[in-house]
Amino acid sequence: MTTLSTSPVPAAPAQTAGPGAFRAGLGNIALVLLRRREVQLVVAILGLFAVCTGLHPQFGASSNIAFILADSTTIMIVAVGQTIVVLGRGIDLSVSPMLGIAAVSIGFPASMHNLNIWLALLFVLLIGIGLGMGNGFLVSVVGIPPIIATLATLTIYGGWQFIICGGMSVINIPAVYTNFGGANVLPGVPWLIVIGAGVVALAYVFLTRTVTGRSVYAVGNNADAAFRAGVPVRRVLFTTYVISGFLAGLAGLVYLCQIGSATSTSGSDGNTNLMSIAATLIGGTTLLGGRGGPVGSALGAVFLSEAAQALISFRFNEIWDPAGVGVLILIAVVADRKGAPVRQLFRQPFRQPAKAVK
Amino acid sequence: MSAHTGQASEAGVLSADGAVAVPARARPAGLQYEGRLLTKSFDGATVLSQVSITFEPGEIHSVVGENGAGKSTLVKIMAGIYQPDSGEVLLGDDRLAGLSPRSAQHRGIYLVPQEPALMQSLSITENLFVGILRRGRLRFNVDWASMRREASAYLDRVGLDIVPEVKAEELSVAQQQLVECARALVHRCVVIYFDEPTSPLTGKEAGTLFEVMRSLRAEGYTLGFISHRLDEVLAISDRVTVLRDGAKVLSAPRSEVDRAALVRAMIGRELVTRERVRPHFDATGRKEMLAVEDLTSQPSFEGVSFNVREGEVLGLAGLVGSGRTEVAETIFGLRPTDRGTVQVEGRLLEHRSPRICIDAGLVYLPEDRGRHGIFAEVEVERNVTAGVIPRLERFGPLIKPAPERQMAKEATEKTAVRMTSLDTLMKALSGGNQQRAMLSRWLLAGPRVAIFDEPTRGVDVGAKDDIYQLVAQLAGQGLACVFISSELNELTISCDRVVAMYEGHVVAELSGAEITDASLGAIIVGAHLR
Numbered sequence: 001m002t003t004l005s006t007s008p009v010p011a012a013p014a015q016t017a018g019p020g021a022f023r024a025g026l027g028n029i030a031l032v033l034l035r036r037r038e039v040q041l042v043v044a045i046l047g048l049f050a051v052c053t054g055l056h057p058q059f060g061a062s063s064n065i066a067f068i069l070a071d072s073t074t075i076m077i078v079a080v081g082q083t084i085v086v087l088g089r090g091i092d093l094s095v096s097p098m099l100g101i102a103a104v105s106i107g108f109p110a111s112m113h114n115l116n117i118w119l120a121l122l123f124v125l126l127i128g129i130g131l132g133m134g135n136g137f138l139v140s141v142v143g144i145p146p147i148i149a150t151l152a153t154l155t156i157y158g159g160w161q162f163i164i165c166g167g168m169s170v171i172n173i174p175a176v177y178t179n180f181g182g183a184n185v186l187p188g189v190p191w192l193i194v195i196g197a198g199v200v201a202l203a204y205v206f207l208t209r210t211v212t213g214r215s216v217y218a219v220g221n222n223a224d225a226a227f228r229a230g231v232p233v234r235r236v237l238f239t240t241y242v243i244s245g246f247l248a249g250l251a252g253l254v255y256l257c258q259i260g261s262a263t264s265t266s267g268s269d270g271n272t273n274l275m276s277i278a279a280t281l282i283g284g285t286t287l288l289g290g291r292g293g294p295v296g297s298a299l300g301a302v303f304l305s306e307a308a309q310a311l312i313s314f315r316f317n318e319i320w321d322p323a324g325v326g327v328l329i330l331i332a333v334v335a336d337r338k339g340a341p342v343r344q345l346f347r348q349p350f351r352q353p354a355k356a357v358k
Numbered sequence: 359m360s361a362h363t364g365q366a367s368e369a370g371v372l373s374a375d376g377a378v379a380v381p382a383r384a385r386p387a388g389l390q391y392e393g394r395l396l397t398k399s400f401d402g403a404t405v406l407s408q409v410s411i412t413f414e415p416g417e418i419h420s421v422v423g424e425n426g427a428g429k430s431t432l433v434k435i436m437a438g439i440y441q442p443d444s445g446e447v448l449l450g451d452d453r454l455a456g457l458s459p460r461s462a463q464h465r466g467i468y469l470v471p472q473e474p475a476l477m478q479s480l481s482i483t484e485n486l487f488v489g490i491l492r493r494g495r496l497r498f499n500v501d502w503a504s505m506r507r508e509a510s511a512y513l514d515r516v517g518l519d520i521v522p523e524v525k526a527e528e529l530s531v532a533q534q535q536l537v538e539c540a541r542a543l544v545h546r547c548v549v550i551y552f553d554e555p556t557s558p559l560t561g562k563e564a565g566t567l568f569e570v571m572r573s574l575r576a577e578g579y580t581l582g583f584i585s586h587r588l589d590e591v592l593a594i595s596d597r598v599t600v601l602r603d604g605a606k607v608l609s610a611p612r613s614e615v616d617r618a619a620l621v622r623a624m625i626g627r628e629l630v631t632r633e634r635v636r637p638h639f640d641a642t643g644r645k646e647m648l649a650v651e652d653l654t655s656q657p658s659f660e661g662v663s664f665n666v667r668e669g670e671v672l673g674l675a676g677l678v679g680s681g682r683t684e685v686a687e688t689i690f691g692l693r694p695t696d697r698g699t700v701q702v703e704g705r706l707l708e709h710r711s712p713r714i715c716i717d718a719g720l721v722y723l724p725e726d727r728g729r730h731g732i733f734a735e736v737e738v739e740r741n742v743t744a745g746v747i748p749r750l751e752r753f754g755p756l757i758k759p760a761p762e763r764q765m766a767k768e769a770t771e772k773t774a775v776r777m778t779s780l781d782t783l784m785k786a787l788s789g790g791n792q793q794r795a796m797l798s799r800w801l802l803a804g805p806r807v808a809i810f811d812e813p814t815r816g817v818d819v820g821a822k823d824d825i826y827q828l829v830a831q832l833a834g835q836g837l838a839c840v841f842i843s844s845e846l847n848e849l850t851i852s853c854d855r856v857v858a859m860y861e862g863h864v865v866a867e868l869s870g871a872e873i874t875d876a877s878l879g880a881i882i883v884g885a886h887l888r
């Protein structure tokens with residue numbers, strides 16, 4: 001502590017943790033690292049893997065690893081968008097129909113007219129951006145609270161997906177799509193997860209190194225202060241919803257490649273909304289905004305996929321899956337010691353005084 | 359309605375016959391209520407120190423003082439909202455320990471808050487009786503009829519001519535305040551505090567409130583009144599206590615004090631007057647950096663004009679509510695402008711927003727650092743660079759980390775922020791260091807004009823001096839500074855010129871040696887009106 005004597009505040013370890021906490025001792029470094037949610041998740045993922053493989057050797061097979069990773073990719077990509085919205089102190093409940101609309105909108109031309117996969121990519125991104133702009137408009141221009149605005153678009157977009165399908169389902173996707181969805185770079189490493197990792201990396205760079213990305217943290221942390229510091233708060237919020245839509249659109253294509261079909265309930269049936277929020281929370285991003293990041297959310301998505309797979313290998317019926325996700329969310333929120341107490345979620349946003357540490 | 363039934367059953371326990379659920383706390387009006395050696399600090403800053411005060415039945419006892427003198431804290435301790443760090447409160451001969459707002463109400467102590475806290479979508483009857491809802495004959499139903507009858511009687515008593523069925527949201531602020539007052543009576547409270555009740559009211563509305571207070575006094579209630587409006591205090595009080603910097607400096611019967619004595623007590627300083635931070639600087643003839651012309655934003659202020667020249671520190675003096683902060687916020691584009699202009703370096707700024715002002719070279723250090731300034735959960739480095747994110751050195755679209763860190767490092771060194779590292783979270787810093795970090799944020803923006811709103815608020819004494827020095831140093835480098843403060847001595851030692859505001863108007867401009875604590879103090883409390 002003596003090295004910190006210049007600080008007038010009795011340094012609280014939890015708050016000075018991070019790159020700045022250079023207190024000596026490997027044990028301390030390990031402790032500091034373990035306080036990071038990302039590290040905790042890696043430990044949890046590897047630990048669960050070790051336990052499952054020990055009990056069921058086939059759990060460790062490269063095909064199973066590839067399945068878990070590919071399975072997590074859709075949620076991972078959506079969760080990254082969700083994370084960006086949540087960092088700005090918002091929430092996007094319309095990710096499932098955005099994913100679904102993207103999947104069916106390219107699914108039909110792909111199955112009937114053999115749509116080129118690159119064109120399909122362009123289309124899903126444009127669709128996602130368009131739908132995201134709808135949410136962004138409602139939240140940042142009209143000024144509707146995010147949870148209400150996106151609850152409305154959840155229904156609107158969901159209905160739209162139904163109309164697009166017109167009672168039909170997308171089947172017989174060209175092999176280009178499904179081959180890509182099933183291909184591995186290396187044994188156990190599917191191409192899909194490479195895309196997911198790329199999205200996470202781009203999101204990380206966006207959030208930490210670009211003007212808009214940095215502003216997201218400021219707006220989520222204290223919108224009043226951000227506005228007074230000259231940050232264009234509304235534009236930043238708008239952008240977060242557009243990005244969420246964009247990534248949900250991309251996830252729609254990934255979904256199509258992986259599953260090979262799409263229906264009027266694609267996205268909603270896999271509970272994409274809940275899963276993306278779960279991955280975000282488990283990944284250490286708080287619903288109060290301004291703290292967290294996409295790497296944790298990505299690991300959260302992998303962990304959720306792995307846990308689901310573990311339940312299956314222990315012969316639990318998969319109807320236990322949602323309950324398991326719920327328990328994991330609770331654990332993640334309770335374990336978030338640094339975060340504000342849960343009751344703060346129920347306080348009026350933007351009016352919460354940020355107190356100095358006592 | 360489940361909440362009501364729960365509360366009703368609780369009240370029912372206290373009631374003997376079940377019909378009238380008024381707890382056995384009803385007592386004759388008039389109890390002496392005393393606070394002894396009360397001390398309270400927040401975040402290490404002492405806001406109340408060893409204050410003893412006695413409220414007598416049948417008296418209106420006013421507590422006055424400047425902003426931050428500790429008036430509200432004192433009353434909140436008396437009403438059980440805060441726990442004192444040391445000291446005790448005695449009601450009659452009983453020592454009350456571990457008081458909470460609820461138990462205080464049970465003992466007959468009520469605080470009418472500054473902003474009425476009624477449940478807006480409930481009826482006045484429900485608002486009055488919440489917590490002690492009456493049970494009807496069937497034991498589980500609510501006896502609305504009797505409550506309504508009684509509510510009408512209480513409303514009459516506080517001079518409110520409204521039907522008790524209306525919802526609270528339909529009432530004006532003044533009416534809601536009277537309902538709060540009626541609520542105190544319904545709950546059989548005999549010690550009633552009013553925390554700056556008149557600030558949201560018009561003169562006439564305040565008059566009605568005073569009538570009610572006088573009639574309660576006549577019935578022997580114990581009344582406490584907080585205000586910084588001396589006219590009101592002098593008109594209504596039987597006894598006046600003055601707090602300054604958390605300590606009691608005067609307590610006397612109304613007949614023994616006059617306006618001048620109160621002003622002296624409120625603003626009087628320690629015998630050693632602090633020296634000026636730098637000699638008076640006469641900026642006549644220097645370049646005009648900020649020109650505000652006829653600026654108006656109703657209802658806060660009207661027709662405000664002033665200018666600031668290069669290298670000059672202009673003070674903006676006035677009580678809270680006089681419009682100082684509102685003027686600054688309007689200049690910075692945070693409030694709508696009804697009319698008037700703002701020019702920075704001769705350039706007219708239209709459709710002002712923080713971004714436009716910052717880019718024009720005008721920055722505003724907000725009064726409420728926690729709410730409007732810092733990003734508590736973010737590292738110091740990013741807090742410091744937050745005002746200039748678009749100007750950071752970039753490679754393509756990507757911000758370069760190294761130059762940013764260097765910038766933050768230099769800026770925090772300039773203002774001597776003490777912290778473990780630039781990666782420390784902002785919330786881990788003390789108030790003074792947070793303020794320094796805020797100053798470095800604004801220095802990075804390369805301002806030509808800076809508005810400092812209460813820059814030393816929530817900052818300890820040593821750090822205050824550093825902030826004065828820093829402002830003087832910046833002015834010495836040519837920065838045009840506007841210094842807003844409630845502490846007159848700060849203005850006296852820092853400013854070259856002071857513009858004083860009262861009730862939304864500029865009422866005086868002092869310069870050079872005319873600026874003294876006494877002259878400022880007299881003006882901001884409205885002495886010129888006599």
